[in-house]
Amino acid sequence: MSHVHIPDGVLPPWLWLGGFAVAALVLAAALRSLRGMDAARKVPLLGVMAATMIVTMSMEIVPIGYHINLTVLAGALLGPALGFICAFIVDVILALLGHGGVTVVGLNALMMGSEVCLGWLLFKLLSRLAGRARLRAAAAVATVCTLAVTTTLVVGLVAVARIDPSAATEAGALDPSTLRIENPFAGHTTKRADATRAKPTSSLSIGRFATVLYVLAVPGWIIEALLVSFVVGFIAKVRPDLLGLGPPPALPIEPVEDYGRY
Numbered sequence: 617m618s619h620v621h622i623p624d625g626v627l628p629p630w631l632w633l634g635g636f637a638v639a640a641l642v643l644a645a646a647l648r649s650l651r652g653m654d655a656a657r658k659v660p661l662l663g664v665m666a667a668t669m670i671v672t673m674s675m676e677i678v679p680i681g682y683h684i685n686l687t688v689l690a691g692a693l694l695g696p697a698l699g700f701i702c703a704f705i706v707d708v709i710l711a712l713l714g715h716g717g718v719t720v721v722g723l724n725a726l727m728m729g730s731e732v733c734l735g736w737l738l739f740k741l742l743s744r745l746a747g748r749a750r751l752r753a754a755a756a757v758a759t760v761c762t763l764a765v766t767t768t769l770v771v772g773l774v775a776v777a778r779i780d781p782s783a784a785t786e787a788g789a790l791d792p793s794t795l796r797i798e799n800p801f802a803g804h805t806t807k808r809a810d811a812t813r814a815k816p817t818s819s820l821s822i823g824r825f826a827t828v829l830y831v832l833a834v835p836g837w838i839i840e841a842l843l844v845s846f847v848v849g850f851i852a853k854v855r856p857d858l859l860g861l862g863p864p865p866a867l868p869i870e871p872v873e874d875y876g877r878y
Contacts, residue, residue, distance in 0.1 A: 619673065619685060619707075620724050620770060624717035627777050635722030642729060643704055646697040658694070661858070662702055665690050669706045674715065682836030687728055688735030688759045689844050693851075693858055699732035700725070727769060735762040740860075748852070748861065755848040759841040767833050771826045 665686075672684040691699045707724040710716060716724060738761055742754035848859065856862040 619716065620720055620727060620773065621716050622720050624719045627720060627723075631777055632719045632723055635720070635726055637722070639704065639722035639725040642700060642726070646700045649697045658698060662694060662698055665693060666702050666705050669702070670709055673706065673710060674713070677836065677839065680832045680835050682832065682839070684840050684843060685728070685731065686844065687731040688739065688755070688762050689847055691732040691736030692739045692755070692848065696733040696736050699736060700729040703728035703732050723773065727766060727773070730769065731762055731766045734765060735759065738762060751852050752845040752849040756841040756845040759844045760837050763833070763837045763840065767829065771822065771829060774825060775822045
């Protein structure tokens with residue numbers, strides 16, 4: 617739930633510029649910590665995980681308006697550093713596809729990166745406490761707890777941003793009855809005599825926004841927890857080394873044929 621679907625021009629510049637600055641620092645630290653990484657094993661996994669997240673985050677679960685993030689799974693498979701890089705790559709590609717604004721890429725990277733890191737930490741702790749027999753349950757609990765925390769971060773971001781409903785009018789939802797774009801953050805609108813544009817007269821209620829968000833998010837948490845639990849259980853059977861449950865398989869070495877000199 618940490619992916620912020622806010623278009624450009626809504627958040628104040630100090631907020632999204634600060635998001636880019638902090639995200640750049642965290643990204644640099646993550647890249648620095650990966651020196652000496654086994655690229656032959658990790659980079660292909662990073663690519664597969666990023667591609668899978670892009671697909672799942674582009675598919676909406678109707679009617680709750682939720683999409684699967686798979687950030688907890690990314691944390692379990694990639695770890696916090698590589699998982700943050702994966703989240704950043706996904707955010708950049710989704711922004712270029714119109715899935716959220718370009719200016720919020722930094723904030724989205726921080727939001728999803730925090731989800732990756734927290735999911736990785738909770739999964740590691742719960743899997744050790746529960747044991748391998750209850751690995752799926754540990755993955756499900758870690759997913760729900762992580763999404764609950766990061767959903768609260770989204771509410772906090774909206775509260776700190778103090779979004780002005782009049783600034784978000786053009787980014788509203790299309791009303792099929794009037795074929796006009798209405799601001800979902802406004803309580804009601806007043807119409808001018810010329811009916812050129814509806815202007816909101818009430819400000820965004822953080823309490824109301826949080827209530828709606830949590831009500832819609834909880835079913836999504838459960839769906840994602842079940843999916844992550846299933847995938848973790850499958851991976852634990854076929855490739856437990858990806859979850860840190862065993863040694864990695866030896867890479868096949870092709871025999872070198874000596875054809876002699878010509």
